[in-house]
Amino acid sequence: MTALALPATTPLTQVHPQLRLVQDDFIRKWGEMGQIWGINRTMAEIHALLYISGTPLCMDDVMERLHISRGNSSMSLRSLCEWGIIRRSHRRGERREYFESLSDVWEMFSIIAAERKRREMDPVLETIKNCIKQLDKETIGKLAGDEAVKRTRERLDGMEEFMSVTNKVFQQFVGNAKSGLNKVVKVLLKAL
Amino acid sequence: MTALALPATTPLTQVHPQLRLVQDDFIRKWGEMGQIWGINRTMAEIHALLYISGTPLCMDDVMERLHISRGNSSMSLRSLCEWGIIRRSHRRGERREYFESLSDVWEMFSIIAAERKRREMDPVLETIKNCIKQLDKETIGKLAGDEAVKRTRERLDGMEEFMSVTNKVFQQFVGNAKSGLNKVVKVLLKAL
DNA sequence: CTATACTTTCAGAAGTTACTGAAAGAAAGA
DNA sequence: TCTTTCTTTCAGTAACTTCTGAAAGTATAG
Missing domain, CATH: 1.10.10.10 (Winged helix-like DNA-binding domain superfamily/Winged helix DNA-binding domain)
Incomplete structure (x- = not known):
């Protein structure tokens, strides 16, 4: 025992x-x-x-x-x-x-951000790009000149620009640990 | 009828x-x-x-x-x-x-970010600051020199630094519409 | 092999959030 | 005033998420 x-x-x-x-x-x-x-x-x-x-x-x-x-x-x-x-x-x-x-909190944040970007942002950006492609196909055909199509196209463009830039910013944060991030943040805060 | x-x-x-x-x-x-x-x-x-x-x-x-x-x-x-x-x-x-x-997508993002910062990040930062204050009170007293207190203090400091910087970055995004944000983002991307 | 110390799994319970549709409310016109 | 048109509210329900605890699983030691 x-x-x-x-x-x-x-x-x-x-x-x-x-x-x-x-x-x-x-x-x-x-x-x-x-x-x-x-x-x-x-x-x-x-x-x-x-x-x-x-x-x-x-x-x-x-x-x-x-x-x-x-x-x-x-x-x-x-x-x-x-x-x-x-x-x-x-x-x-x-x-x-x-x-x-x-x-290292910065490292943890990097890890979480990377994962969420991959799982949540990337697919949306892809969908938007796809929508634009689809719409362009239609535009060549019988929907050319359709007002509603034009409006939708504009909105998709706006969203795509936004998502692309956001994605790039995220990319910068990802894979950098404390030192790298601190540099980024300092640059950013000084520039404003 | x-x-x-x-x-x-x-x-x-x-x-x-x-x-x-x-x-x-x-x-x-x-x-x-x-x-x-x-x-x-x-x-x-x-x-x-x-x-x-x-x-x-x-x-x-x-x-x-x-x-x-x-x-x-x-x-x-x-x-x-x-x-x-x-x-x-x-x-x-x-x-x-x-x-x-x-x-304007940028404006929408600004609005959402501002609200979430106010509701979710600010209270956390406040709590952390409070914890540090509390801990310092204890440290003066009978817990001075306690190893666990020291470790906890270090961790709280790390988190506070992180949250403060994150908060500042958010602050910059908030209240700026497209033009302002674009400037920020360009500066950021160029600096990297 | 058996006993012990520990971890993982998973069916169902509890808790939470989102949604419906019917009823009440509000505004405008006759 | 009453009727019509439209909006909001909210109790009940449906769908989903999280949590528990008992049972099965795994690894090590004797």
Whole structure:
């Protein structure tokens, strides 16, 4: 029969109550904001907890601290790993897995922005380009001179220009970590 | 007994089938993208329809074209008006109301960005500043030198820097229409 | 092989958001 | 005034998302 069972949670979780209050505040707000980035509340809270703790935590730490189920923790942690904004981390001689957040906020933002651009903006731009192509085909035919077609064409052009530029700006942010982004931002702010 | 009833929909809705197909494509995709801007699918589709049509449409036009209920149309149109990205427009001698989209995409983006910044980013930045203040109070007291407090403080600082800069960049985009934004963007792209 | 320690999966429950359609409201004209 | 035309509201419902917890799965140690 076995020796002393390990405590389910890391000692690191047991922070001073005052510190905990401050952290909870941050976690709550960050969770609300998660939706901006297209991440659900729980996932955002888990991420906030790992980020603010600044040290690896295990699944039981997360469950206990945020009062969420094992299943939810497991899914959300996996999904955050897939996003690439947290990482698994292992301790020698220990069986269980730990998770920690990237520490560079700029890098995290880059990763999220890149993914959202790819999934959400690129397809729209493609659709718009396609619409323009389609419309041009019609214009050569019997719809030439049609007022409504003209108006639609103008609107599509306006939208395409907008999306293209936005896409390029995003592109610049993506793949640069802190130093690069800071440069970009400084240039931008100085120019205004 | 009344004279000839007006047709429920504007003649303008009756676009050529080919044009309609192209417009539908755009509307569908724009609806999907709405979620990026924090606008729900139907609202985004209504907006897309008004934008792509380039001409004022009435509620029945919208209902018929998108197959949505009167209630939903009414709520969504109101909400789009509140956002400021579509406007009511009236025709002399006609009772019913028409709606049209802003035509300048850059202006629409500005409006949306301003609102989201105000509602979603500003409160987070405030919370973070508050957390830092709280933490500093504790640090003076009995938690001075606590490792966990130090780590948390570092993380909060990193996040604050990020949010502040992001906020400033947003600020620049807000309140500028096409010309202003284009200048900003050109400067940015050239600098890279 | 069996026991233990831990993780993942997934069906269903709970919670949330979006939509409908009928009824009430408002404005204009007769 | 009453009728007509159009808009808004809102209770109920449908569709979707998130969460739970128990069961199955996996890896390691004895």
